[in-house]
Amino acid sequence: MPTPETRLAELGVQLPDPNPAVANYVGAVTVGEIVFVSGHGPYENGDYSYKGKLGRDLDVPTGQKSARLTIVNLLASLKAEVGELDRVKRVVKLLVLVNSDPEFKEQHLVANGASDLLVEIFGADRGRHARSAIGMGALPFGISVEIEGIFAL
Amino acid sequence: MPTPETRLAELGVQLPDPNPAVANYVGAVTVGEIVFVSGHGPYENGDYSYKGKLGRDLDVPTGQKSARLTIVNLLASLKAEVGELDRVKRVVKLLVLVNSDPEFKEQHLVANGASDLLVEIFGADRGRHARSAIGMGALPFGISVEIEGIFAL
Amino acid sequence: MPTPETRLAELGVQLPDPNPAVANYVGAVTVGEIVFVSGHGPYENGDYSYKGKLGRDLDVPTGQKSARLTIVNLLASLKAEVGELDRVKRVVKLLVLVNSDPEFKEQHLVANGASDLLVEIFGADRGRHARSAIGMGALPFGISVEIEGIFAL
Numbered sequence: 001m002p003t004p005e006t007r008l009a010e011l012g013v014q015l016p017d018p019n020p021a022v023a024n025y026v027g028a029v030t031v032g033e034i035v036f037v038s039g040h041g042p043y044e045n046g047d048y049s050y051k052g053k054l055g056r057d058l059d060v061p062t063g064q065k066s067a068r069l070t071i072v073n074l075l076a077s078l079k080a081e082v083g084e085l086d087r088v089k090r091v092v093k094l095l096v097l098v099n100s101d102p103e104f105k106e107q108h109l110v111a112n113g114a115s116d117l118l119v120e121i122f123g124a125d126r127g128r129h130a131r132s133a134i135g136m137g138a139l140p141f142g143i144s145v146e147i148e149g150i151f152a153l
Numbered sequence: 154m155p156t157p158e159t160r161l162a163e164l165g166v167q168l169p170d171p172n173p174a175v176a177n178y179v180g181a182v183t184v185g186e187i188v189f190v191s192g193h194g195p196y197e198n199g200d201y202s203y204k205g206k207l208g209r210d211l212d213v214p215t216g217q218k219s220a221r222l223t224i225v226n227l228l229a230s231l232k233a234e235v236g237e238l239d240r241v242k243r244v245v246k247l248l249v250l251v252n253s254d255p256e257f258k259e260q261h262l263v264a265n266g267a268s269d270l271l272v273e274i275f276g277a278d279r280g281r282h283a284r285s286a287i288g289m290g291a292l293p294f295g296i297s298v299e300i301e302g303i304f305a306l
Numbered sequence: 307m308p309t310p311e312t313r314l315a316e317l318g319v320q321l322p323d324p325n326p327a328v329a330n331y332v333g334a335v336t337v338g339e340i341v342f343v344s345g346h347g348p349y350e351n352g353d354y355s356y357k358g359k360l361g362r363d364l365d366v367p368t369g370q371k372s373a374r375l376t377i378v379n380l381l382a383s384l385k386a387e388v389g390e391l392d393r394v395k396r397v398v399k400l401l402v403l404v405n406s407d408p409e410f411k412e413q414h415l416v417a418n419g420a421s422d423l424l425v426e427i428f429g430a431d432r433g434r435h436a437r438s439a440i441g442m443g444a445l446p447f448g449i450s451v452e453i454e455g456i457f458a459l
Binding site for chain 3: 036136
Binding site for chain 2: 327329330331332333334335337338340342343344345359401403405408442443444445446447448452454
């Protein structure tokens with residue numbers, strides 16, 4: 001089984017620097033064997049991409065790209081916290097928050113962009129996770145997706 | 154003290170098969186003594202019931218029925234993960250997500266449909282839990298309630 | 307390093323009685339070294355303050371006051387659960403839920419009212435935490451902010 005870092009390289013995904021802490025919070029906190037990772041968004045090249053609401057401004061495939069990019073940012077913070085991603089024994093849970101028009105009903109499909117990438121990186125046994133996918137009234141900076149995660153070491 | 158399975162039988166509640174995993178996620182993940190259960194909805198007979206928004210399409214008693222049915226589905230996934238529900242030492246926390254009209258303000262009353270059933274099944278000492286009840290802009294499939302849970306073994 | 311209770315006194319903050327449990331849930335549940343605290347709101351003098359939606363009824367500074375008052379209530383429940391707040395080794399995670407107009411995009415600034423107070427009370431090393439700040443379609447009683455938290459003993 002290749003390491004998560006090897007799989008990222010194979011997928012052509014480069015982890016960015018973790019998002020800078022711009023207030024009194026941090027990217028991740030570890031308690032015993034559990035790592036709680038902050039809500040992240042689809043950040044790249046110094047700004048958020050994929051702004052807008054699903055069902056109004058963005059379609060599902062675009063939302064999936066947003067979710068995938070959000071996981072890349074989340075993994076950057078996770079790696080900064082744990083060192084090697086191979087220390088992660090299990091992706092435990094995702095909370096996938098989708099900025100939604102009130103009538104949008106496919107948050108679960110958007111969330112698959114996140115879940116699929118995690119399984120590509122960690123494999124099915126380690127990578128499949130508990131999950132909630134829900135529709136938000138609004139999100140910071142008008143981003144389309146925010147995701148927080150729990151990981152076991 | 155009767156087992157949770159006995160209480161379910163006394164209440165006339167039959168746990169369904171756990172909702173099938175239709176993507177790269179699972180119904181529950183255990184880390185040490187903590188079980189994290191995915192967001193579930195009011196599923197029965199092969200489809201979601203109680204679709205719509207509280208404060209617009211559904212009233213509070215209907216929302217409570219939706220929350221109750223959602224817990225039945227959540228417990229099916231929990232049981233599939235842990236075997237006997239009697240292994241649960243404590244219902245730890247619920248996050249109760251209520252599909253809401255922007256002016257709906259009684260998410261806590263809807264959530265009582267979930268909390269009350271858990272106490273009926275597990276008793277007050279084991280069954281009372283930390284909880285957040287909040288109003289969502291939208292939910293997958295247009296369901297009225299989604300609930301995720303944390304349980305201690 | 308002063309105790310959290312000493313810092314609260316220095317800041318002129320008096321913890322209220324914990325919000326009474328008015329249904330089948332509790333203010334906090336401890337599993338091993340982790341305390342899960344229920345969603346709290348900006349309660350004072352027997353009622354909720356700061357009702358309304360950010361971006362429509364309330365501005366960011368008012369939202370920050372609401373978040374700060376919400377943390378005071380959350381800490382009252384935490385203290386009732388753990389006894390001395392000095393037992394808290396780390397503020398682990400906040401989920402900050404901001405009642406939002408669909409176009410409001412500054413939930414993270416509102417959340418700073420919560421994060422900053424925790425750092426004032428617990429210091430930077432213990433007080434800085436993982437965090438998600440998100441925009442809700444609606445909240446119970448029409449409150450502007452609800453916050454749940456995870457703490458390590």
